[in-house]
Amino acid sequence: MMFGEHYIAEKWDARDCMGGFRVYNPANRKQIGLAPCAGEYEINEAVGAAEEAFTKWSKWSWVKRAEVIDDLVQLVKAHFEEIAVLITQESGKHINEARADVTEGIHMLQYCVGRGRQAIGEKIPSEFSEKESEIFLQSKGVFVVITPWNFPFAIPTWLIGPSLVSGNTVIFKPSEETPFSGEYLIRLFDKAAKKHNAPPGILNLIHGNGEIGKHLVCHPRVVGLLFTGSYAVGKKIKKIAAESDEKFAICEMGGKNSLIVLKDANLNLALNAAILSAYKTTHQRCVSADLIIVEEKIEKEFTKKFLDLTDRMVFGDPFDSKVFAGPLINETAVINHHFYRKKVIEEGIELLRGDLRDDNFTNFVKPNVFRLHYRDGFDFDSHVFKEEAFTPNIAIIIVRDFEEALKTANSTPYGLSMSLITEDWRKMREFKTLAKAGLKYINLPTIGAEVQLPFGGIRRSGTGMPSAAGLFDYMCYKTAFTVNYGKEINLAQGLSSEVKK
Numbered sequence: 001m002m003f004g005e006h007y008i009a010e011k012w013d014a015r016d017c018m019g020g021f022r023v024y025n026p027a028n029r030k031q032i033g034l035a036p037c038a039g040e041y042e043i044n045e046a047v048g049a050a051e052e053a054f055t056k057w058s059k060w061s062w063v064k065r066a067e068v069i070d071d072l073v074q075l076v077k078a079h080f081e082e083i084a085v086l087i088t089q090e091s092g093k094h095i096n097e098a099r100a101d102v103t104e105g106i107h108m109l110q111y112c113v114g115r116g117r118q119a120i121g122e123k124i125p126s127e128f129s130e131k132e133s134e135i136f137l138q139s140k141g142v143f144v145v146i147t148p149w150n151f152p153f154a155i156p157t158w159l160i161g162p163s164l165v166s167g168n169t170v171i172f173k174p175s176e177e178t179p180f181s182g183e184y185l186i187r188l189f190d191k192a193a194k195k196h197n198a199p200p201g202i203l204n205l206i207h208g209n210g211e212i213g214k215h216l217v218c219h220p221r222v223v224g225l226l227f228t229g230s231y232a233v234g235k236k237i238k239k240i241a242a243e244s245d246e247k248f249a250i251c252e253m254g255g256k257n258s259l260i261v262l263k264d265a266n267l268n269l270a271l272n273a274a275i276l277s278a279y280k281t282t283h284q285r286c287v288s289a290d291l292i293i294v295e296e297k298i299e300k301e302f303t304k305k306f307l308d309l310t311d312r313m314v315f316g317d318p319f320d321s322k323v324f325a326g327p328l329i330n331e332t333a334v335i336n337h338h339f340y341r342k343k344v345i346e347e348g349i350e351l352l353r354g355d356l357r358d359d360n361f362t363n364f365v366k367p368n369v370f371r372l373h374y375r376d377g378f379d380f381d382s383h384v385f386k387e388e389a390f391t392p393n394i395a396i397i398i399v400r401d402f403e404e405a406l407k408t409a410n411s412t413p414y415g416l417s418m419s420l421i422t423e424d425w426r427k428m429r430e431f432k433t434l435a436k437a438g439l440k441y442i443n444l445p446t447i448g449a450e451v452q453l454p455f456g457g458i459r460r461s462g463t464g465m466p467s468a469a470g471l472f473d474y475m476c477y478k479t480a481f482t483v484n485y486g487k488e489i490n491l492a493q494g495l496s497s498e499v500k501k
């Protein structure tokens with residue numbers, strides 16, 4: 001049994017663990033630990049610590065701040081396998097994917113270290129020789145970072161890394177499903193921070209449920225709301241920020257992602273892209289493809305081969321090297337998986353493959369695959385286009401041409417990831433310009449983003465302020481700083497201080 005602890009101003013504290021929440025292994029539903037649930041006291045302590053640390057940390061040089069992260073990278077590398085095993089135990093992710101999660105975290109932290117030595121701000125010429133102006137990047141303050149269970153290690157690094165290197169301080173609340181992977185990252189960070197004598201409180205950890213997340217987000221002295229999770233929660237966070245005079249929200253929310261396969265596609269490549277997009281992480285990535293849109297000329301052949309592969313797909317023991325992916329995260333996800341299938345069938349949509357069990361005794365499911373024809377006229381209000389199941393529910397959509405395909409892909413209210421499989425470079429360009437998504441791929445799956453690119457969506461998927469490398473653009477206020485080295489005041493636009501009688 002593991003017991004979680006809060007971490008505030010460099011002190012570990014488990015005082016509320018008995019009133020906390022249980023953590024389960026999704027592969028066998030056995031309890032593996034207990035984590036404490038924070039209350040008002042911990043929230044205020046953490047905000048106070050982060051606020052106090054900010055006055056010192058924001059004055060540290062970018063290089064010095066990045067050096068703390070550099071030590072963190074070394075520590076993560078030294079504990080690589082231990083972290084991967086922990087991720088698999090509490091998220092159910094296949095061990096290979098858990099290793100990929102840690103690798104992605106390392107890459108992000110390495111990127112943050114590099115950013116510490118890059119140019120900050122800009123010199124801007126003044127109209128007057130005596131004046132010198134610059135764009136000064138001013139750290140913003142205390143940030144809350146709330147992250148999901150599906151990438152319990154990498155996503156926290158995407159948000160915490162840029163926040164800290166840019167001089168902000170953080171209160172981190174990991175998902176209740178995966179508190180220990182988040183806590184492990186902070187235990188390593190603690191060592192790195194102490195080695196550099198960083199001010200206590202630059203990074204704090206608070207365990208808790210959505211209610212605690214809400215209190216943190218609403219706290220009047222918290223400025224940045226960095227969230228990755230569902231659209232329903234993200235929408236509330238955006239509202240809270242909109243009603244505040246100081247807060248800003250950067251939310252990465254769900255997806256309803258499309259993989260478009262045109263008739264000239266390399267079919268093997270298309271199938272590989274489809275399998276990866278649909279089934280990696282048992283479809284529990286926000287970038288997983290829900291819609292596979294195929295031109296009718298090749299649809300029969302594509303669907304036959306896709307279903308053959310689907311039939312061989314095994315979601316099983318995540319430590320078994322022979323299975324493709326692991327279980328769903330919990331019982332609620334299993335119930336949602338079956339509910340989604342029923343809803344889509346009720347709409348009269350064809351079911352090609354289905355997980356027809358009615359029980360939810362385990363978290364292991366089989367994929368549901370549906371098929372629709374564009375010509376039959378769509379109800380874009382259908383579950384297939386609007387609701388994100390976050391479980392392996394795939395709709396194959398038959399279209400006549402690229403225009404119908406793009407129209408279908410753009411019809412969902414989301415806009416995270418989209419792929420086009422084609423050899424036609426003119427259509428590639430058209431796709432690049434018109435696809436409504438924050439991540440666009442040609443001849444690749446909808447998954448597999450690299451951290452040195454911006455990662456984020458538009459519309460229901462995000463705030464248009466991407467995270468990973470892209471987050472650095474929003475971490476500081478872009479302020480104008482001007483010094484007059486002259487003995488008089490010269491102002492632009494011909495302004496004068498001369499007082500006439």
Ligand code: UN1
Pocket residue numbers: 104150151284285286287288446447448449450
């Ligand atoms: C997510 O889908 O929740 O692009 C994150 C990918 C990963 C990150 C996915 N690098 O597939």
